[in-house]
Amino acid sequence: MEVGGGVIETWLKKHRMLYIRATKHPLILSIRDGTIDFSSFKRWLGQDYIFVRAFVPFSASVLLKACKESDNSSDMEVILGGMASLNDEIAWFKKEASKWGLELSTIVPQKVNQEYCRFLESLMSPQVEYTVAITAFWAIEAVYQEGFALCLQDGSKTPPELKETCQRWGNDGFGQYCRSLQNIANRHLGKAPPDVVARAEVALLQVLELEVEFWNMSQG
Numbered sequence: 001m002e003v004g005g006g007v008i009e010t011w012l013k014k015h016r017m018l019y020i021r022a023t024k025h026p027l028i029l030s031i032r033d034g035t036i037d038f039s040s041f042k043r044w045l046g047q048d049y050i051f052v053r054a055f056v057p058f059s060a061s062v063l064l065k066a067c068k069e070s071d072n073s074s075d076m077e078v079i080l081g082g083m084a085s086l087n088d089e090i091a092w093f094k095k096e097a098s099k100w101g102l103e104l105s106t107i108v109p110q111k112v113n114q115e116y117c118r119f120l121e122s123l124m125s126p127q128v129e130y131t132v133a134i135t136a137f138w139a140i141e142a143v144y145q146e147g148f149a150l151c152l153q154d155g156s157k158t159p160p161e162l163k164e165t166c167q168r169w170g171n172d173g174f175g176q177y178c179r180s181l182q183n184i185a186n187r188h189l190g191k192a193p194p195d196v197v198a199r200a201e202v203a204l205l206q207v208l209e210l211e212v213e214f215w216n217m218s219q220g
């Protein structure tokens with residue numbers, strides 16, 4: 001099954017304004033037009049490192065749910081691929097932080113970041129259905145993919161120092177991975193009972209709102 005015509009596409013149309021606020025946030029646009037304040041970037045980098053560390057156990061919980069609840073063994077492989085790139089990502093954050101003179105061990109999570117990490121923890125509960133968790137997982141990955149891909153488009157004036165960051169989430173391979181996650185989420189949403197579908201939609205909205213706030217927090 002291909003991306004298009006699924007529940008996710010319906011939701012993205014329905015919640016288009018919020019989706020655009022998350023993917024075309026002023027901070028992303030300032031990277032693309034080259035006007036970004038590097039202190040905002042450094043704040044984002046430090047906070048996102050903390051977020052990504054919390055995202056690893058959440059990914060593991062999604063993997064576990066896929067193994068228990070999915071009828072398709074390729075779900076597990078797609079999620080495992082995402083987890084493998086998180087291993088690189090953590091190493092990259094450490095390298096990038098030292099490049100910017102950031103001491104990661106001294107970074108204190110901001111309130112919004114704590115809220116986002118608590119939200120991830122709530123989704124790790126075994127009571128949360130795989131369909132709900134994979135929808136949130138897809139949304140978290142997709143907003144970064146879409147936002148950073150924008151900074152790599154022709155005509156963008158992304159500062160050279162930030163190109164590598166944009167490549168990390170904006171590259172075509174990550175785009176393909178996000179489409180695979182979207183297909184998985186659509187397949188499960190298409191056969192889930194209405195109450196589960198409703199909870200998945202709420203989780204999507206929570207992700208989008210937290211992403212907007214995460215960018216706001218980084219902007220200072």
Ligand SMILES: Cc1ncc(CNC=O)c(N)n1
Nearest residue numbers: 048051052055140141144214
């Ligand atoms: C706040 C936030 N949202 C999504 C991502 C992308 N997923 C993993 O890296 C991220 N790094 N940070």
